[in-house]
Structures are given as structure tokens and as C-alpha cells.
Amino acid sequence: PTLVLGFSLTGSTVPAGEGTLVVIEISGSDEPSLSGIIVSDPAGADMGFTYDSGGPVADFTVNAGNMYFYPDAFNIEPGQTVEWYNSGGTHNVNGVSSAITGESFDNPEEFFLESVVGPATIGSFTFTIPGHYQYDCSLYSHAANGMVGSLTVGSGGCTDDMACNYASDADFDDGSCDYGTMCWDGSYECNANDCPDEPGGMVSINYNVDTPIAGFQFDVTGVTVTGVSGGAAEAAGFMISSSATTVLGFSLTGMTIPAGEGVLIVLDIEGNAGDACIEGVILSDAAGEAIDQSVEDCTTIIEGGGDDCPSGVYDCAGVCDGDAVEDCAGECGGSAEVDECGECGGPGADVMCEDGSYVCDASDCETSGWDGDACTMDVNSIHVTSSGSVLYNTDTPIAGFQFNVDGAT
Incomplete structure (x- = not known):
């Protein structure tokens, strides 16, 4: 660094106030700085000057x-x-x-x-x-x-107002959110005792076929099966067995359920009856051959191919296994995208800064920077401008000074 030294041989001082202490000729940098600053008062004591970079006052x-x-x-x-x-x-x-x-x-x-x-x-x-x-x-x-x-x-805390330990005064989420206990219906309660009682009831499994049924089997989802009874299966004398998720029925005497429609079997269940669905259905005729069938409305077995979408997965346009998706505006197959500023279908960064660059908001523009203002500097501080003017602000007369010039010669 380049050393600059100044003092009076006659006892003269620089009066208290603010202004330009000295002008130095510099080259090699647009952003010079000063270090090793010593500024003394008339008694020769160091005044504790600091370098003012123009930034905000530190807290x-x-x-x-x-x-x-x-x-x-x-x-x-x-x-x-x-x-x-x-x-x-x-x-x-x-x-x-x-x-x-x-x-x-x-x-x-x-x-x-x-x-x-x-x-x-x-x-x-x-x-x-x-x-x-x-x-x-x-x-x-x-x-x-x-x-x-x-x-x-x-201060950190849980910022999700749906959590049990939501902290309304938290400045940021520290990952501590507690959502309590998950109840049987998928809801959450902070206290498990507040979970709703698990409902029970009955669900009728219906059929509509053109071929007599000699046996059946299906799996049950959405509810828990606690028992089975009634329907055409019981009327035909079928042997019926069940687990929490599977129902099986057939005849030991060769009886069949006649072609037609009606209630095949009634399930006793725990859970919400509206959530009950059957899948993996197998129907057999009197010869032991499978009856082509499908399921409608979750609980009705009909003879025939039914839904021609094996995966059961449709895109937003209703196409089986299709690839259409909604854009950010909610339009199926639309082309709207979230721009770099976070706006759906927005124009992107369209605010031009003074340097010709574009940003989302004028506050994002980089400013040319502070290059010194003695009147606004801290008391007992010093600053060098890009042109080499060393500014000062003091409440005590200056009898001498010394500093290094960094970043320039």
C-alpha cells in the first residue's frame, strides 16, 4: 500500500467540521480504500478515526x-x-x-x-x-x-398455521412444525383423543350379468370388511368367506346365481361406506370359465369389458394414459409458463436498469455506488473517492494524519 502522511511544523490544525482533507493522485482502481488510519488531535492523541465506506451504520x-x-x-x-x-x-x-x-x-x-x-x-x-x-x-x-x-x-419457529405448534411471531420456519396424530380418516388432530370415532355400516355389492354366476372373488379398498351376509349369494346357498380386504363366494352343490341384476352380497364394514371400492374381481360360470366383467361406480359388477383404459389413468383432457397437463393458469394443454419473476404467463424481467440490464423490479437494479459525501459521513471518519479526494468529518481539530492507500497507486 501507499503511505500518506500529513502534519504541521507550526502547530496549525484542520478545523473541526467536514470537507476535503487532501487530494491524492491515484491510478489503477476505481474503488480505492484507506487502511492503517491514524488521525491525531492537537494534543497528539489518536482520535480513533474509522473508514466510512458509505454503507449503512452497523448495528x-x-x-x-x-x-x-x-x-x-x-x-x-x-x-x-x-x-x-x-x-x-x-x-x-x-x-x-x-x-x-x-x-x-x-x-x-x-x-x-x-x-x-x-x-x-x-x-x-x-x-x-x-x-x-x-x-x-x-x-x-x-x-x-x-x-x-x-x-x-x-426468530425461528413453525410458520404453518395448520400445525399444532404454530408460532405467529416467528420470522422463519425452523422445521419444527408438529401436525399431531393422523386419525383413521387421514385427518390430523393435535390430541389423538380428538380424532372422530371410526364409523361403521354396510355396503351392498351389486351385479348385472347375462351369465349365471357359480363363484366370485374380489378385493375391497377404502374400508375394512368385518363380515358378509345376504344378497343373491346367500339366497343361492353359497359358501361365503371374508377377510378385512377380500371376499370369496362359491357353491359346494353346483348352485348358481341366476342371470340378471340385484344385490350380490352385503358387506359389514368399518370406515366411511362412501369410500368403499372393489377391485381384482373374478366371476366364474358353471363350467368354471371366467366371465368377462368390469366394475362401475366402485360397487357394481357388470358383465362385459367396461372401461377400455386398463391403467385407469387419464390426463386432464380425459385421454387414457395421455400426456396433456394443465399449465400454470389451469388450462389443460395450455402453454402458459411461470416467468423468471414468478408470474404465470408474465413478460419476464421487463424493467430496464441504468446499465441496460433488465430485472423484475426496479429495486433489483445495481446502483453505481456511493462515492463520498462528507456531510453525511460518520463523525471522526474518513473516505477516499474514486478521483482521489480524501474526505473527512470530525468534531475535533486535526493536527496530523497518516493512512495507507489500498487498491490504487
Whole structure:
């Protein structure tokens, strides 16, 4: 770095206030900076000047030193600014990916502050997105030697208002949501005792055939079978057996259920009768041959091929095994897509920034940056502009100064 030194041989001072301390001729960078700043008062005491980068005033300061960040963990509120100050050595602040594992920190938003030689301010960052953040110093083996840190922006909790432990004051979801116990009907209750009583009832299985039935078998879904009775099967003297999911009926004497329609069998069930469906149906005639059949409305067996879609899977246009899907506007087979700004069928990034680039919102445009304003700088601070003007703001007369010019010659 280039050293700049200024003092008076006659005891003169720079009056308190703000303005341009000195103008230096620089080259090699559009963003010079100052470090090693010493500004003394008329008594020769260091006034503790800091470098004003034009960023927001820090709400929290982290000290970086010999293989440490201090504090290494802390909490702030959304919108607050953290400043990292390098007490000595060369350090940076890396909130992108772990210097130890190479894996992304998966922070809610990435941040990175370039390295500086201390003592000097590394930089600051304003955290607007709540969540947990991790970072390290990615230089050399600093992170492996313990130079890592973390912070939490806002307070975590369950942000799903359907959860039992919903926290209305949480700034971000920390994965702690508890949805309680799943009841028999698929609903959830925070207290299992609040689950509805499991209903029971009867379901009639109907038939409509042109061929006498000598035997049948089917599986039952949606409910639990607790017993079977009645219907044409019982009238024909069929031997009937059942489990919780399967029903079987046939005749030991060669009797058949006559062609026609009616109630084949009545199921006693636990569950919602409206959810009952049969599948895997097998009907046989008096010769033991299978009767071609299909199921309508979940509980009626009819003779014939029935549905010609074997998979039973239809797309949004009603085509068996089709590939038509709804677009983001809900139109089947439509072409509307979610644009880069998250809008269905939107025009995409259509706001032009001053550099000619396009973004979704004007607030996303990158600004040209702050290049100094002595009146708005912190008291007892100093700043160098891109043109080499060293600005100051102080409430005490300046009797001497010394600083290094970084990033330029």
C-alpha cells in the first residue's frame, strides 16, 4: 500500500467540521480504500478515526483476529447491519460455501466480503432475509483452524398455521412444525383423543350379468370388511368367506346365481361406506370359465369389458394414459409458463436498469455506488473517492494524519 502522511511544523490544525482533507493522485482502481488510519488531535492523541465506506451504520460488530471471529454466534433482527473488523492479519468473510468441505452453506442469501490486512474494517452486510447463516474465513487454512461463525436473523419457529405448534411471531420456519396424530380418516388432530370415532355400516355389492354366476372373488379398498351376509349369494346357498380386504363366494352343490341384476352380497364394514371400492374381481360360470366383467361406480359388477383404459389413468383432457397437463393458469394443454419473476404467463424481467440490464423490479437494479459525501459521513471518519479526494468529518481539530492507500497507486 501507499503511505500518506500529513502534519504541521507550526502547530496549525484542520478545523473541526467536514470537507476535503487532501487530494491524492491515484491510478489503477476505481474503488480505492484507506487502511492503517491514524488521525491525531492537537494534543497528539489518536482520535480513533474509522473508514466510512458509505454503507449503512452497523448495528453489530464482529471482531476478526488470529483464527477467530468474536462473537462467533449471535442474533440480530431482520434489516440490521453487521460489520466485521479485522484486528490483525489478513482475513475475509465468506458466506457462500464452506472452505472446509466445499459445500454450500445454503444460507437464506449469500454474502462475501473481500479480504483486508488488519487493522481495518473488512466490510458490512445488511441481512434482510430471516434465517440461520454460517460463514468462515476462506483464506489459507483459517476455517479449518476454527475461524468460523454463525448468526441468526430474526426468530425461528413453525410458520404453518395448520400445525399444532404454530408460532405467529416467528420470522422463519425452523422445521419444527408438529401436525399431531393422523386419525383413521387421514385427518390430523393435535390430541389423538380428538380424532372422530371410526364409523361403521354396510355396503351392498351389486351385479348385472347375462351369465349365471357359480363363484366370485374380489378385493375391497377404502374400508375394512368385518363380515358378509345376504344378497343373491346367500339366497343361492353359497359358501361365503371374508377377510378385512377380500371376499370369496362359491357353491359346494353346483348352485348358481341366476342371470340378471340385484344385490350380490352385503358387506359389514368399518370406515366411511362412501369410500368403499372393489377391485381384482373374478366371476366364474358353471363350467368354471371366467366371465368377462368390469366394475362401475366402485360397487357394481357388470358383465362385459367396461372401461377400455386398463391403467385407469387419464390426463386432464380425459385421454387414457395421455400426456396433456394443465399449465400454470389451469388450462389443460395450455402453454402458459411461470416467468423468471414468478408470474404465470408474465413478460419476464421487463424493467430496464441504468446499465441496460433488465430485472423484475426496479429495486433489483445495481446502483453505481456511493462515492463520498462528507456531510453525511460518520463523525471522526474518513473516505477516499474514486478521483482521489480524501474526505473527512470530525468534531475535533486535526493536527496530523497518516493512512495507507489500498487498491490504487
